[in-house]
Amino acid sequence: MILMYHKVFPSSPTMWWVFVNDFYRQMAEIAHKEVVYLDDYDPANPNQVVITFDGIYKNVLEYALPIMRKFDYPFELFVTSDYIGLPNEFDSVEPNSAFASAEELKELVQNKGRLQWHTRSHPNMKDITDRERIAHELSIPEDVKALDPDGFKWFAYPHGEFNDVLVAEVRKNFVGAVSCIQGNDTDPYILNRLTVVSKTSLRGAKISCIVASYNYGAFLIEAVESVLRQTILPDEILISDDCSDDDTQLIAETYVRKYPHLVRYNRNPKNLGIVDHFNKAISLTTGDYIFFLGADNRLVSNYLEASADVLDSDANIGVAYTDYALFGPRAKKLYETFPASRQGGVIGETYYQISFPVFGNRNDLQAELQAGNFIQGSSMFRRKAYEAVGGYKASGTAEDYHLFQRMVNQGWDAKKVTNTNLEYRQHSPGQANNVLALTRRVMFYSRALSELQQSKNSFEQSAIYRKAFALYKSYSYVKSNRKKPKKIASKIWRKVKSVFK
Incomplete structure (x- = not known):
């Protein structure tokens, strides 16, 4: 597969x-x-x-190169x-955009770019048969050649089109050539490229994130926002x-309403409990890779990218598991209950790291999993593995532990995501936890009210207004009464709940 880009930029006018x-x-998506x-x-x-x-535009240096450095990829640059x-x-037709200077092209070459040829003036050469004119367009000025002594072996047809005379001349001057319209995948002088646009997906597997909530509205905003801040987004959030x-x-x-093409909502008409709820939620998604996020938890921003990367690396891996960091007022107390081998350290007196083992073979993995669970419930897993073991089932152990153990016992591998x-x-x-949650909810409802100013759905506006008003009053009350947090918190939630009775 040969990918073709022109410009990389924070906005996309075309x-x-x-x-x-x-x-x-x-x-x-092409990391593996x-x-x-x-x-x-x-x-x-x-x-x-x-x-x-193709181009090469200055924004390739400004925006694409830092990303290419991160992945350490080589790349080709077809210069006009x-x-x-x-x-x-x-x-x-296109908005103005500057081409890279000679010095900027050198910088790209120094960072694994390789300069190739795209003619002098970028004409559509499909109907040009004058060999003198073709020779001029194919000739590379010496000062341009000097920008990359290892380059200029390959040619890209301007506008992706060509004729037999042009191809014959290209064969005399280059070791190969690429197109994007007329070519094929076999002839090295007319190799086709995939024109990549923003919506192009290069991963075959789709990813579904399920944010599961039962009376966790107090924390749901943080959970969803942590998914929206991922370095790569899932294909769907339920x-x-x-x-x-x-x-x-x-x-x-x-x-x-805010993300209609990304976020969907399911409400069970009655409480199903974890097993039935989770199986139903999965049935409402389409992803090849799935992970649950409890609505009271959060993800580090590269969680999805790193976990999917592990599943992409080997079709036999059924589940990608990670460490986790405990946070909140009870974190320290729970951290101290873990054996020293699992205590990964304390970060800023806020996060208490719990570390899990890496296994060199399936026998050790299976034996350790038999002794006890180390695969947390938000681990990303393959739908095929989930379906192969019959999904979540009621058992005498934790539902996620039971699921992942059955996957491993059936022959699927589990691999740790280490970063x-x-x-x-x-x-x-405690007071601090509630003040933080209330702050986020007040801000959320304030934004929601602003976005609904033009809405005709007066009932919805009224519900959001009442909730925002109740939360605001609760927040003010907590901040002005700091001495008895447990009693205050209890009073707050009774007060908020009464607004909706």
Whole structure:
């Protein structure tokens, strides 16, 4: 697979401008492919990827290069020499965007870029048969050649089109060439490229995140926001509510309105309990990879990317598990109950790290899992593995432990994700915890009220207004009465609940 990009930028005025966040996601999606230069590319190898840019625009240096450095990928740069260091004023269809200067091209070369040729002036050469004109467009000025002594072996057809005369001349001057319209996947002089746009997905597997809530409206905002802040987003987020009687529904429906193509909401008409609730929630999703996030917990921002990366690495891995960091007023107390081998240290007197083992073989993994659980319930797992063992089942042990143990016993592997964390909240009725949660909820409802000013749904506006007003009063009350946190917290929630009776 050969990828073709033009511009990478924070905004996308046309299809040729790929959002920076989407470019990062796409680079993450090929992390387990073999990314190579065109010289090393084998079209018959489905695991190989070549990254190419046409232009070359300054924004490739500014926005794409830092991401390429992070992944340490090689890449190809097809240069049009007449526009080096100039704006693209010739392109009346596209917004203005400057081309990279000679010095900037050198910087790209120093960071694993390789310069290749894209003609002098970028004409559409499909109908040009004059060999003298073709020779001029194919000739590379010496000062441009000097920018990359190892480059300029490959050619890219401007506009992706060509004719037999042009191809014959290209064969005389280059070791290969790429197109994006007329080519094929076998002839090295007309190799096709995939035109990548922001919505292009390069991972075959879809990812579903299920945020499960039962009366966790107080923390739901933090949970959902931690998913929305991921370095790559899931393909879908389902907020699944097991018949809560708090404000879970109001919060969830606000997120659905704000992100209609990403977030959905399910409310069970009666409380199903963990097993039936989780199985139902999964049945409402379509992802190949699935993970649950308890609505009272949070994710470190690379959690999804790192976990999916592990599942992508090997089709036999059924579950990718992580360490977790305890937080909240009860975190220290719970941390001290773990054996020293699992205590990973304290971060800023706030997070208490619990570390789990890495296994070199399945026998050790299976034996350790038999002795006790170390795979936390928000671990990402493969739908195929879930279906193979019949999903969640009632048992005498924790539901997630039972599920993951059955996966491993059936032959699926479990692998640790070593560079991310679940943030696992330890509840407390203490004042500080409630003030923090109330602060976030007041801010959430204030924004929701602003967004609903033009809404015709007066009932919904009224419900959100009443909730925001009650929370605001509660928040003010807590801040002005700090001496008896447990009694105050209890009084607050009775007060808020009474608003909806």
